[in-house]
Amino acid sequence: MxxxxxxxxxxxxxxxxxxxxxxxxxxxxxxxxxxxxxxxxxxxxxxxxxxxxxxxxxxxxxxxxxxxxxxxxxxxxxxxxxxxxxxxxxxxxxxxxxxxxxxxxxxxxxxxxxxxxxxxxxxxxxxxxxxxxxxxxxxxxxxxxxxxxxxxxxxxxxxxxxxxxxxxxxxxxxxxxxxxxxxxxxxxxxxxxxxxxxxxxxxxxxxxxxxxxxxxxxxRKDLPMEERQELLAKEINDAMHQGGALVIPAFAVERTQELLLDIAALLRSGAIPHVPVFLDSPLAIKVTSVFTAHAHSLEDMDGGNPFAHSSFHFTETTEESKAIARFSGNVIIIAASGMCDAGRIRHHLKNHLWRPQSTLLLVGYQAEGTLGRLLEQGAKRIKIQGEDVEVRARIRTIDTYSxxxxxxxxxxxxxxxxxxxxxxxxxxxxxxxxxxxxxxxxxxxxxxxxxxxxxxxxxxxxxxxxxxxxxxxxxxxxxxxxVEKPDWHNDLASLTLDLRKQLEGAHSDKQRAKLLARLRTLLDQFNES
Ligand SMILES: [Zn+2]
Incomplete structure (x- = not known):
């Protein structure tokens, strides 16, 4: 048996x-x-x-x-x-x-x-x-x-x-x-x-x-909808006061629709200013249509489509997505993936993380080893698609959307x-x-x-x-x-970033040569042992 x-x-x-x-x-x-x-x-x-x-x-x-x-x-x-x-x-x-x-x-x-x-x-x-x-x-x-x-x-x-x-x-x-x-x-x-x-x-x-x-x-406190929306309003208003963009990495499924639901409600009530809100994820846009199609079996759908608002722009094509970078002032950008490891969010991170007036708002669980987790932990420099990016934007987290x-x-x-x-x-x-x-x-x-x-x-x-x-x-x-430890790839990435920072911050080429020579000696010793 x-x-x-x-x-x-x-x-x-x-x-x-x-x-x-x-x-x-x-x-x-x-x-x-x-x-x-x-x-x-x-x-x-x-x-x-x-x-x-x-x-x-x-x-x-x-x-x-x-x-x-x-x-x-x-x-x-x-x-x-x-x-x-x-x-x-x-x-x-x-x-x-x-x-x-x-x-x-x-x-x-x-x-x-x-x-x-x-x-x-x-x-x-x-x-x-x-x-x-x-x-x-x-x-x-x-x-x-x-x-x-x-x-x-x-x-x-x-x-x-x-x-x-x-x-x-x-x-x-x-x-x-x-x-x-x-x-x-x-x-x-x-x-x-x-x-x-x-x-x-x-x-x-x-x-x-x-x-x-x-x-x-x-x-975590499971907040009723009004309190959850108040918290989000505060984050949005704080970010807008900085004069820059609010970038929100969001899972295409569910988290995006929760955000759209709340942002639309806040826009309607006047709790946040009328700024452009971009949903920059073809998948999230399609998934939002699945929610609308299942409206009859869902709660909070207000009899149909709560995701429609004149401030919302759903950007499907690459051209539309690229055009978002032209907005310099207050703007809200929602993009996938939720843990920053793939998708269009990476372009927005490259475009905004180095700007002190921008805000990154993490609204989801960030698994160990992901870029989102590094940012959540306060990494000062990160690598996106092979490029080093200094993190100067405000990094904020709200965990009420779990x-x-x-x-x-x-x-x-x-x-x-x-x-x-x-x-x-x-x-x-x-x-x-x-x-x-x-x-x-x-x-x-x-x-x-x-x-x-x-x-x-x-x-x-x-x-x-x-x-x-x-x-x-x-x-x-x-x-x-x-299974869950950061592995040597993570260690190598962090060492490479630190090394580059040291080299760039060194006073002279002579100092740089000295540091590299020492590392070379260590490496040779390691090979011999
Ligand atoms: Zn799940």
Whole structure:
């Protein structure tokens, strides 16, 4: 009797969410997300899956975020041809997000291969292409919230997770030939008072709960809409007083629409001046149209399109995007990506970070190893597309826009799911968040042996429902300790920046030659040892 679950991602880290479940005559995935962050972990996207995609019967998808859905086209490229079950909201978002992701993969590889050719290295293939993305979309079967989907030995039911449009927690009834088991995958859980969505819901009394811990150990006030808008108004007004631009990196999905909703309300009420607001992201513009199309199932939509305002300019073409740089005074620019690692935001950062009158407003979670995280931590110099940029702009952060429940919100959500009969698996969090959630659950009186914090690639045998899940012989792709640390690429980038700064700041060429000679000696000594 086989009943196994492998954590192929989002273990000890927040990205790459993917669970592989095997029964006697059936195997399936819950999510198939992309790894993001430092190079070591991103390389996993290029490596083989730890399973054979052609052998996977079907897939269940919690939501459209890249770290949950971003490797679906790779799955299809390598032979998966089964159905993908998800909500219609998620499907409509993926219609734009997967081709966009494919485009990013193709562009990144083009750039990399140009460098590889110059350095005489072998060329690499993109993780997947637009064709793979299109083929993936063909496999999607939309499902309704709260109604059972019969997949033979597995039954699945999707619950509103209150996280982004279409997001779900997934409940499963698994027939393993023995007693069977009920499982609940949290997906990502939204906060209470979230714009557009009701508070998250799910059943209780499952055997296995697999829950995210993104905000474990971190506390945030979930503000009602008016207070959230007041905070944003203050940031906008402060930025405008500096006389420059307000640049907001924003995820194309959900965060952008929340910002548009609030900025439109503030413009209408006169709480902020009528300045041009650019939404400079073709993907975010398309996603905004998905929100309008789903207006009937969303809250706060004021009967249709709250994203329309005469100050809003949606810039789709490259020419329109470039023209934004000509605005010198007060302007608000919203662009993707939310962690500053890709997309048009990079051009705006290059154009504004060095200007003391400009403001960068971070409104989302910045993962370790991303450019956004460096800026959040106060980096004085950064590298964008090979260019050094001095950071003189004001860097501001507001965390009221999270799509994630904070520590208390997660604990409350877990509490409503109790009792969990067998095990609680903690996933999708940094080591600090995982530890904080683990401790909080033990404090709550849940026996420590019932709580499992899997490492990347851990594989559990769940076939004996009475015993604790057993870790089976695990084949690891990378050392789990390296999953969330900044790697040597980050260290090298920071050393290079410091070295350049020292050299530029030196009084004379003689001093510069001395510094370089010392480094050369160190390097030679290192080679000899
Ligand atoms: Zn998410």
């Amino acid at each position: 086989t009943f196994q679950m492998k954590f192929c991602g989002a273990a000890g880290t927040v990205t790459g969410s993917c669970y592989w479940i095997r029964l006697d005559d059936c195997q399936f995935l819950v999510d198939c997300g992309m790894f993001q962050g430092a190079k070591t972990i991103k390389e996993l996207n290029y490596n083989k899956f730890p399973f054979d995609p052609a052998q996977i019967d079907f897939m269940l998808l919690t939501h459209a975020h890249t770290d949950h859905a971003g490797l679906i086209p790779k799955l299809v490229k390598h032979g998966f041809s089964g159905p993908i079950y998800t909500t219609s909201g998620t499907r409509d978002l993926l219609t734009y997000m997967l081709p966009d992701s494919a485009h990013i993969q193709e562009m990144e590889v083009d750039r990399l291969n140009r460098r590889n050719r110059q350095r005489g290295r072998a060329e690499v293939e993109p993780i997947y292409t637009g064709e793979d993305a299109d083929a993936s979309l063909e496999l999607i079967h939309p499902v309704e919230y709260e109604s059972w989907l019969d997949l033979g030995v597995v039954k699945a039911r999707f619950w509103n997770a209150g996280h982004i449009l279409g997001a779900a927690s997934i409940e499963l009834e698994v027939q393993d030939g023995g007693e069977g088991a009920r499982m609940l995958f949290s997906g990502d859980i939204g906060p209470d008072h979230k714009a557009f969505h009701p508070d998250p819901e799910a059943p209780s009394g499952v055997d296995y709960l697999i829950t995210e811990t993104t905000y474990g150990g971190r506390f 799509g994630h429940a904070d520590h208390d919100g997660l604990m409350e959500w877990i509490d409503e799911r109790l009792p969990v009969r067998r095990s609680i698996f903690l996933s999708h969090g940094s080591s600090a968040s995982l530890q904080a959630m683990y401790e909080a659950l033990v404090d709550k009186g849940i026996p420590a042996e019932q709580i499992i914090v899997p490492k990347l690639d851990d594989d559990f045998d769940l076939s004996d429902g009475k015993a604790l899940p057993q870790l089976t012989r695990v084949i690891r792709r990378i050392d789990p300790e390296c």
